[in-house]
Structure formats: structure tokens, C-alpha cells
Amino acid sequence: MENILEIKGVQKKYNNFELKNCNIKLPKGMILGLIGENGAGKTTTIKAILNLISIDQGEVCLFGHSLQENEKNCKEEIGVVLDDHFLSPYLTPTDIHKTMEHIYKNWDQTLYFQYLEKFQLPKTQPIKEYSSGMKMKLKIAVALSHHPKLLILDEPTSGLDPIARNEILDIFQDFIQNEEHAIFVSSHITSDLEHIADYITFIHQGEIVFTKTRDDLLDKYGIVKCLEKDFKKIVKQDYIKYRKNRYGYEILIADKKQFKKKYDIQVIDKPTIEEIMVLYVKGEK
Amino acid sequence: MNTIKGLIIKDLLQLKSYRKTLLVYILIFILISITQDSVVGVGSMLILMLTFGFGMFSMASFNYDEQASCDAYLLTLPVTRKEIVKAKYLFVIFSTLIGAIVGMLISFIAMFVMSKQIPNLYSFFEMALGSILGIGIMESIQIPCIYKLGAEKGRIQIFVIGAFFLLLCSGFLFLQEKLNVHFSWQPIITFLHQALPVILIIAICLVYFISYKIASKIYLKKEF
Amino acid sequence: MDIIISNSSNIPIYEQIKEQIKNKIITNELKYQEQLPSIRKLAKDLRISVITTKNAYDELEREGYVETIPGKGIYVSGKNRELIREEQLQKIEGLLDTAVSIAKISQVTKKELQNILNILYEEE
Numbered sequence: 001m002e003n004i005l006e007i008k009g010v011q012k013k014y015n016n017f018e019l020k021n022c023n024i025k026l027p028k029g030m031i032l033g034l035i036g037e038n039g040a041g042k043t044t045t046i047k048a049i050l051n052l053i054s055i056d057q058g059e060v061c062l063f064g065h066s067l068q069e070n071e072k073n074c075k076e077e078i079g080v081v082l083d084d085h086f087l088s089p090y091l092t093p094t095d096i097h098k099t100m101e102h103i104y105k106n107w108d109q110t111l112y113f114q115y116l117e118k119f120q121l122p123k124t125q126p127i128k129e130y131s132s133g134m135k136m137k138l139k140i141a142v143a144l145s146h147h148p149k150l151l152i153l154d155e156p157t158s159g160l161d162p163i164a165r166n167e168i169l170d171i172f173q174d175f176i177q178n179e180e181h182a183i184f185v186s187s188h189i190t191s192d193l194e195h196i197a198d199y200i201t202f203i204h205q206g207e208i209v210f211t212k213t214r215d216d217l218l219d220k221y222g223i224v225k226c227l228e229k230d231f232k233k234i235v236k237q238d239y240i241k242y243r244k245n246r247y248g249y250e251i252l253i254a255d256k257k258q259f260k261k262k263y264d265i266q267v268i269d270k271p272t273i274e275e276i277m278v279l280y281v282k283g284e285k
Numbered sequence: 286m287n288t289i290k291g292l293i294i295k296d297l298l299q300l301k302s303y304r305k306t307l308l309v310y311i312l313i314f315i316l317i318s319i320t321q322d323s324v325v326g327v328g329s330m331l332i333l334m335l336t337f338g339f340g341m342f343s344m345a346s347f348n349y350d351e352q353a354s355c356d357a358y359l360l361t362l363p364v365t366r367k368e369i370v371k372a373k374y375l376f377v378i379f380s381t382l383i384g385a386i387v388g389m390l391i392s393f394i395a396m397f398v399m400s401k402q403i404p405n406l407y408s409f410f411e412m413a414l415g416s417i418l419g420i421g422i423m424e425s426i427q428i429p430c431i432y433k434l435g436a437e438k439g440r441i442q443i444f445v446i447g448a449f450f451l452l453l454c455s456g457f458l459f460l461q462e463k464l465n466v467h468f469s470w471q472p473i474i475t476f477l478h479q480a481l482p483v484i485l486i487i488a489i490c491l492v493y494f495i496s497y498k499i500a501s502k503i504y505l506k507k508e509f
Numbered sequence: 510m511d512i513i514i515s516n517s518s519n520i521p522i523y524e525q526i527k528e529q530i531k532n533k534i535i536t537n538e539l540k541y542q543e544q545l546p547s548i549r550k551l552a553k554d555l556r557i558s559v560i561t562t563k564n565a566y567d568e569l570e571r572e573g574y575v576e577t578i579p580g581k582g583i584y585v586s587g588k589n590r591e592l593i594r595e596e597q598l599q600k601i602e603g604l605l606d607t608a609v610s611i612a613k614i615s616q617v618t619k620k621e622l623q624n625i626l627n628i629l630y631e632e633e
Contacts, residue, residue, distance in 0.1 A: 008352040018631045029549075029559065050361050052509040072363045080361035085509075088299035095298040102291030103362050153362075198558040207575035214558045270519055 003061075004028050004150050004182040010048050010058035019044050019206045022058070026199070029179040031172070031212070033197035033214075034186040035277060041206045042186040046154050049184070062150070076105055081142030081153045081165040086139055089128035093121055093138060104146035115141035119167075132159035140168060144175070151175065153185040157192055165189070169196055183200065190273040193219070200273060202280065209280060222256040223275060225249070230265055238262065242284030252279040288364045290477045298345045303345055311387070318395050328396055329412045332388035336416035339384025340424055343377045347428075351436040357509040369502045378493060381420055385413040414485035421489050425496030426464035432503045458498070510539075510546060514555060522557060526565040534574050534585055535597065541587040545575060548583075 005026040012019040019041045026032045037044050047053045048186040049060055051067055058171055060067040062074045064121060087096060088131040093116055101107045116123055119137040136159055143151060152173070157165045173196055175181055193200060194214065224239070231242070236258060242251040252275075253259045256268050314334050359369060389409050421446060426446055431439030510532070515527045533539040549564040555562070566583055567573045571608070574593070576586040611621050 031349070031558075047357075047509065052357055052360055054506075054508060060517045065596075070364055075361065075363040079360075082358055082361065086355040087295065087355055087358060088300050088349050090302060090349065093296075098298065099291050099295040100288045102294065103364060105363075106477040169556075173556070177549050177553060179549070195556050196558070213560050215521065215523060215561050215564065219523075258475070269515070 002027055003186060004063060005049065006061040007045070008051065008059045008061065010045075010060065010169070011029060011043060011056045012048060012053060013056055014044075017041070017206060019048070022048070022203075022208060024201055024208070024211065026182050026184055028182055029176065031176055031185065031196055031200040032196040032201060032211075033181040033193035034184070034201050034203060035188075035193065035273065036186075036203040037277075037281060038188075040203045042203060043154055044204065044206075046082075046152060046184075046186060049152060050075075050078075070165055076146070077149045079146065079148035079151045081136075081143050081151075081156045083138045083155045084160065086135070087127070092124050092126050093141075094123045096138075096142060100142065100146070106146045108145050108147060111147075112141060112145035115145060134163050136160055137164065137168070140171070144171070149181050151181075151183045151185070153187075154185065155187055157187065157189055161217050164193060172196060190277065191273060194273050202236065202277060202283060217273060217276060218270060220255055221271050221276060222253050222255075222259065223271045224251040224253055224259070224265055224280070225267045226251070226265050230263075234263060234283065241279045241285055243279060243283045250279065250283075252276060252283060286368065288368050289372040289376030290353065292359070292364065292369060293376050294371070296343070298351050300342065300346055303342055307338060309380050311335065311391075314338075315391060315395070318392075319399075320371050328392035328409055329393065331392045332385060332412045333416045333419070334411065335391065336361065336384040336413070339387070339488050340377070340381040340420040342384075344424060344427060346373070346376065347431050347436045347439070359379070360509060365509075366505050369503060370432075370497065370504050374493065374497050374500070377424055378421075381417055384420075384488055385417050386396050388416070391412050403441035411481055412484070412490070413483055418485050418492070421492050425492045428496055429500040429503055431502050432507065510551075512551075512555060514557070517547055519575050523561045523568070524564065526551075526555075527568050530565070530569060531572075531574055533595060543585045545585065553615040624633045 003025045005024070007022050007024040010019065010022040017039070017227060022041075022045055024032070024034075024045075034042050034045065044053070048270060049053050049062075049067070051060075062070075063077065072122050088098070091099075097107075097109060097112055100112075101109065102184055113119075116138075117198070119134070119141060121130075121134055121141070123139055127138065130138065136156065140156060143153075156184060157168055160168065169192060172183055172185075176183060176196075185193070185197070200214055200217055202209040224234075225248060227248045231251065234251065238253065239247065240252040242249055244250075252271070253268070259265075259268065314331055318331050353459060358368070360366070393406070393411055428448075433439070510530075512526055512529050516522075518525065530539065530545070538570065539545070542623050545551075545566070548559050548566055551562045552559040566577075570577060570583075570586075574586060575583050577583050608622065611617075612619075
């Protein structure tokens with residue numbers, strides 16, 4: 001089993017939105033970051049993986065088996081953090097433990113309470129009195145405390161201050177030290193993904209625009225900055241999108257080396273994932 | 286099954302703050318009953334009200350779940366949709382039963398204290414079964430509605446249905462008066478009285494079972 | 510192992526790692542048969558993707574600087590010390606060639622050039 005998660009040709013139609021032909025592969029030992037604007041389909045994709053919604057076409061495979069056949073067992077091995085769904089805020093972390101120990105076969109009480117200590121989460125305080133950062137850390141603690149192999153995370157660092165985000169990213173990196181593990185994470189905070197993701201999948205208006213390794217994106221992609229006269233010389237196939245601003249043009253290209261060989265334009269910047277996203281979405285062809 | 290146990294524990298724990306309300310509710314009715322004269326009436330009322338109270342206590346878990354958007358999260362855990370529905374029904378049914386039992390106990394004690402006699406247990410038992418059936422019908426209609434329309438809308442539906450039944454009954458009685466048809470209830474009542482407990486128990490089981498089946502169907506297809 | 514990578518540099522990160530490890534091997538900071546950290550450990554310590562570290566190690570292996578022993582790890586390879594020396598000598602020759610060309614054009618004599626070489630070595 002090379003791929004811990006495979007989404008094959010998944011389609012889902014809603015009234016005002018459609019997820020079209022979604023294909024994603026996540027190999028063992030890797031972190032895949034799903035990026036896209038609000039409403040692009042990130043959460044829909046995650047819901048499809050977890051069978052929270054039915055899909056019109058396609059298949060989801062987890063650990064080499066179709067999700068439909070083996071749902072309960074698959075979910076033993078998955079740790080999930082969702083953005084706005086969790087348990088009742090009237091529960092305390094200790095209550096959650098009392099619930100989870102009957103639900104997960106591999107629930108590890110010691111580990112759970114260790115995480116609570118580490119994150120400084122008071123055990124007997126109901127969640128409704130928690131700050132949003134604390135709630136997120138609690139969700140992550142619960143997700144990790146049953147020794148899952150795959151983490152599926154929807155915006156796991158939203159609401160966290162930079163220090164807490166760093167802490168959490170460290171924990172994810174620890175998790176991935178085991179080659180049998182993998183992480184599927186959707187996030188707005190592209191700078192976090194720049195740090196830890198191995199693969200980046202960009203989804204826009206329900207369609208996957210690209211899946212690339214982070215290296216390809218950051219090392220091969222480039223943003224050309226030039227004036228109109230130079231822009232006119234560039235052939236359409238050689239760039240992806242461009243934007244015109246007051247001072248000139250910003251052009252997204254996929255291969256810096258080739259471009260440099262072909263055109264005599266010197267200013268080619270290394271892009272951030274955020275800049276790539278914005279140019280894809282807001283740029284023109 | 287362990288998962289079902291876990292889900293019921295979760296429901297019990299999340300209703301922590303409601304427990305106090307329930308206790309107060311019980312105490313109020315005990316106080317009311319002490320101030321009453323008619324002993325038998327008091328007993329029946331206590332049983333009905335307590336069954337109702339415990340039943341509603343368990344039904345509140347649906348509201349708590351919806352408030353937290355808990356269902357979507359539960360489905361990411363290794364629990365099947367069937368288990369979620371089963372756990373809810375077990376929780377509601379047990380709560381309602383316990384309500385009836387507690388009602389019977391308190392009535393028994395109250396009557397014993399008030400009239401210094403050992404009261405007729407059998408009528409209490411029938412009352413308990415009747416209460417369970419009545420509250421059970423309410424719950425059985427509510428749960429599938431809640432699954433279909435959500436906790437807020439589901440509760441509104443129940444009032445609509447309740448009102449409808451009330452209208453139906455009054456309509457029937459009204460017709461009976463108007464048409465001067467005096468339907469003789471007596472033989473039916475005598476017959477029923479002998480087999481009452483059995484009939485009630487069968488009715489209770491049937492009502493909950495049908496509701497469970499409908500609710501399962503709805504929940505299995507539900508999207509989050 | 511101290512490796513410093515610059516996120517803002519235009520040089521791809523895997524190349525930066527490769528060059529730095531290469532240098533350490535050439536300067537003997539990393540000794541023959543010394544074990545290198547696993548691709549995962551390195552990725553974690555440098556806070557980068559394992560694909561990056563894997564790329565770096567793959568290229569180092571291809572160029573003969575390191576070798577993977579299955580089941581054990583990645584070690585500094587000894588077998589190509591000669592080749593490494595040759596590569597370095599070629600580099601030196603190339604640079605000296607440039608110096609010589611400039612010298613000839615600017616009419617700097619061979620003796621003056623040798624003097625400069627001596628001074629530079631002494632500056633060590």
C-alpha cells in the first residue's frame with residue numbers, strides 16, 4: 001500500500017457548487033496541504049473523504065481499501081480535526097476521555113493527559129470556557145491520543161497565535177517521523193504549509209488546479225516582474241497567469257530555468273504559495 | 286457494544302447542567318403532591334409528570350448536539366450511523382423508563398406517607414405503562430422529525446402534530462355528539478382492562494420500534 | 510550537523526543542502542564512513558519537506574559523495590575520494606586558467622603571478 005489515501009474521480013453536486021473530478025493521492029510518510037479560497041471545495045473534499053456526505057461518482061480509498069467497505073475500522077486509524085464541529089461545549093476534557101475510551105480501541109489515556117498537560121488545558125473546565133486556541137489544541141490532542149496513522153485536518157492552526165502554531169507544526173512533524181503515518185491538511189495559512197508540506201494541492205471553484213511538490217512550486221515556479229514592452233514579447237504558453245498593476249506586470253511562470261534561457265528578463269522572484277494562489281485566481285491569461 | 290456505551294456516556298455527561306433542572310423539577314412535583322388531597326390523582330399525576338420530565342431530559346440531548354454541530358464530528362469517529370441512532374434510542378427509552386419507575390416509587394412513598402396504607406400498586410403500574418406509552422409516542426414522532434428537520438424545527442413539528450391530534454379527537458367527540466351516536470366504549474374498556482398491561486407493553490415496543498426504523502432510514506442518508 | 514538554509518535565496522533548498530554537505534565532506538568535517546542523519550530527521554530539524562532532503566541525498570549519492578546501506582542508513586562514501594580530488598583540481602585549474610588569461614592580457618608576468626600565489630597561501 002503506497003498511498004495511504006486515494007481520492008479517485010470524486011464528484012459531488014450541490015445547488016450552487018460542484019466538486020468536479022477530484023483526484024488526489026497521499027503517499028505514506030508525506031504531508032499533503034490542500035489550499036484554496038473559501039468556498040473552493042476544501043471542506044467538501046474532506047467531508048467526502050470521511051463519508052459525511054455522499055458522492056455522486058468516484059471512490060475514496062483509505063489504507064488500500066474502499067472507504068465504504070471498511071468504514072469503522074478505517075476510522076480507528078484516522079485522527080480528525082474539523083473546524084466547526086466538535087463535541088458539546090458543556091463537556092470537560094475529562095468527560096471527553098470518559099467517552100473516547102469506549103469508542104476508540106486504541107485510546108491511550110496516559111498520552112491524552114500528557115497532551116493536556118503539555119498544552120496546559122485544564123482538565124475539569126468545560127470547553128465553552130476555553131479560548132479558540134485552547135479548543136483547537138484540545139481537538140488536536142483528542143485526534144492524536146488514539147495512535148492514528150492518518151491525520152485529516154481542516155484548518156488546524158486557525159485561531160492560534162504564532163507561538164502556538166509553531167508548537168502544533170512541531171507536533172505534526174513529530175507525527176510524520178514515522179513513515180507509516182501521513183497527514184492531509186487543508187489550510188488558509190499558506191506559510192504554515194510552506195514549512196511542512198511535502199505536496200501542495202490547489203483547489204479552485206471545485207476543481208483541482210495542480211498537485212505539486214512544495215519544492216517544485218518554490219524552486220521552479222517564479223514571478224516575473226517586467227514592463228509592458230517586455231511582457232508583449234512573452235508567448236502565452238510560457239506563462240500561467242499575469243496581473244497588471246500600476247508599475248508593470250507580474251507574471252507567474254512554471255519553469256524559471258527555461259524562461260531564463262528563452263527570455264532576457266532578469267527579475268524573476270521566488271514565489272510564496274500565497275502569491276501563486278493569488279495570481280492563479282486573480283490573474284488573467 | 287462499547288461504542289454505544291461511549292455515546293450514551295457522552296449524552297449523560299453533556300446534560301450535566303440539565304441534571305440540576307431535573308432535580309428541581311422532581312422536587313417541585315413532590316411538593317405539589319404533598320399539598321394535594323386526592324391521593325390517587327396525585328399518584329397518577331406524579332408518574333405522568335416524572336415520566337415526561339425524564340423523557341424531555343433525554344430529548345434535550347438533541348438540542349445540545351445540534352448546538353455543537355456534534356453529529357458531523359461523531360461520524361469521523363469509528364462509529365456507524367446505525368450505532369448513533371441505536372445509542373440515542375436506548376438513551377431516550379431508558380430515561381423514560383427510569384422516569385416512570387422513579388414516578389412510581391415516589392408515588393408509592395407519598396401515598397404511604399399520606400394515607401398510612403399500602404396503596405394499590407397495580408393501578409400505579411398501569412398508569413406508568415400508560416405514561417410511557419404517551420410520552421413514548423411523543424418521543425417516537427419527535428426523533429425522526431428531528432433527524433429530518435433538525436432539533437429546532439423538529440420540536441415545532443411536534444406541536445403541530447400534537448395540535449392536529451387534539452383537533453382530531455375533539456372532532457371525533459364533537460361528531461359523536463352531533464350525530465347522536467353513542468358508541469359504546471364499555472365492552473371495549475372491560476376487555477382492555479384485563480389485558481391492559483400486555484397491550485400497553487406491546488404498544489410501547491411497537492411504537493419505539495417503528496420510530497427507530499424510520500429514524501434509521503433517515504439518518505443513514507443524511508448529509509453533513 | 511550544522512546546515513543553514515536561506516528561504517529567500519534563489520538557489521533551490523535541496524541544492525543549498527547538497528552543496529553544504531559536499532563541502533563538509535571535502536573539508537573532512539564529515540569523515541569517511543560517518544553516518545548522516547536520516548532524510549526525515551534532517552527534514553524535521555531544518556523544517557523542510559522530506560522530498561527536499563531526499564532530493565539532496567539522491568544527488569549526493571549520484572555524484573558519489575554518499576552511499577545508502579539498506580537497513581542501516583546513509584554514510585559518507587569513501588570510494589570516490591579520488592574523483593572528488595579530481596573534481597576539485599579541475600575547478601582549481603579552471604580558475605587559474607582565468608587568472609592566467611587576465612594576466613596575459615594585462616601583461617602580468619609569470620613571476621608576479623607566482624608571487625601572488627605564495628602570498629595567498631601564506632594568508633592561510
